[in-house]
Amino acid sequence: EVQLVESGGVVVQPGGSLRLSCAASGFSFDEYAMHWVRQAPGKSLEWVSLISHEGDSTHYADSVKGRFTISRDNSKNFLYLQMNSLTSEDTALYYCAKDVRHYTSSPGNFDYWGQGTLVTVSS
Amino acid sequence: EIVLTQSPATLSLSPGERATLSCRASQSVAIFLAWYQQKPGQAPRLLIYDASTRATGIPARFSGSGSGTDFTLTISSLEPEDFAIYYCQQRSDWPPGLTFGGGTRVEIK
Numbered sequence: 001e002v003q004l005v006e007s008g009g010v011v012v013q014p015g016g017s018l019r020l021s022c023a024a025s026g027f028s029f030d031e032y033a034m035h036w037v038r039q040a041p042g043k044s045l046e047w048v049s050l051i052s053h054e055g056d057s058t059h060y061a062d063s064v065k066g067r068f069t070i071s072r073d074n075s076k077n078f079l080y081l082q083m084n085s086l087t088s089e090d091t092a093l094y095y096c097a098k099d100v101r102h103y104t105s106s107p108g109n110f111d112y113w114g115q116g117t118l119v120t121v122s123s
Numbered sequence: 124e125i126v127l128t129q130s131p132a133t134l135s136l137s138p139g140e141r142a143t144l145s146c147r148a149s150q151s152v153a154i155f156l157a158w159y160q161q162k163p164g165q166a167p168r169l170l171i172y173d174a175s176t177r178a179t180g181i182p183a184r185f186s187g188s189g190s191g192t193d194f195t196l197t198i199s200s201l202e203p204e205d206f207a208i209y210y211c212q213q214r215s216d217w218p219p220g221l222t223f224g225g226g227t228r229v230e231i232k
Contacts (some may be wrong), residue, residue: 045159045167045210047221059219062124095166100178108214108221109157111178113166 002026002112004096009117016086020117022079022096030054030074033099033107036081038092039116048094049081050107063089086121093118125149127211127224135232142198144227146211151191155215158187158196161226162207170209171196198229206231 008020020036036048049060049070058070069082079096094117097110126149136142146156154174159167169178171187174194184199198205211224 044225045212045223047212047219047223050219050221061220100169100172106214106217108155108219109169109172109212110159110167111169113168115166 002098004098004112004114006094006096006114006117009094009119011120011122012086013123014087014121016121017082017084018086018119020081020083020094020096020119022081022114024077024079024096024098027098027112029072029077031102033101033104034070034072034079035097035099035107035110036070036079037095037097037110037113038090039095040092043092046092050099051079052107053103083119086119088121090119091121124220125152125213125216125222127213127222129209129211129224129227131227132225133228133230135230136201137232138201138203140201142196142201142205142229144196144198144209144229146189146194146196146224148192148194148213148215152213152215154190155213156187156189156194157212157214158185159210159212160205160207161210167210201229205229 003025005023035050051070067085071080096114098112099107100109100111157172158170161167175187208226
């Protein structure tokens with residue numbers, strides 16, 4: 001059974017930093033691209049970032065480019081999101097999501113999601 | 124950035140009725156459109172990708188159609204568990220600017 005479990009969400013002050021983690025199990029983690037997707041309270045979904053299955057290619061939404069860094073450890077089956085220079089607009093539930101395609105060079109759909117970890121940016 | 128506009132915002136139907144949800148893209152996304160279902164307090168669930176391919180384990184009452192800029196998700200006969208919010212999502216932009224629509228809420232009439 002595929003499981004994705006996020007952690008690391010807390011209340012942080014504007015300008016602060018945070019690292020989110022996602023523990024993956026139940027599938028060959030190193031064979032799939034992985035994503036972070038966020039959802040502000042009462043709002044739609046926003047894709048944040050993706051990392052290729054080998055970790056050698058990363059992409060970001062314009063809203064987080066230059067502030068967030070995605071990474072992965074395929075030896076430990078973990079996905080990470082380092083978040084810097086946080087603002088109130090980053091307040092959201094952050095989901096870790098697995099790409100639906102195997103070994104793909106064009107990822108972009110999400111077939112398994114964690115339950116999310118809540119990041120609140122507030123003074 | 125490709126903008127996805129979903130309509131209607133809310134759809135009020137009874138169990139057993141047919142639901143037709145629309146998603147329109149601001150420019151062509153070919154067939155690279157997906158649909159997700161989200162229930163309160165739960166993570167989204169992938170229903171359809173590449174416009175018409177059902178994801179693993181998705182019942183046949185869910186079907187997707189369309190290409191270019193106009194897409195439809197059809198639920199042939201609503202079950203009680205189908206009342207939820209539905210989002211469309213495109214992956215046409217590359218490098219990816221993956222975007223979601225604003226959602227359609229399907230509620231019990």
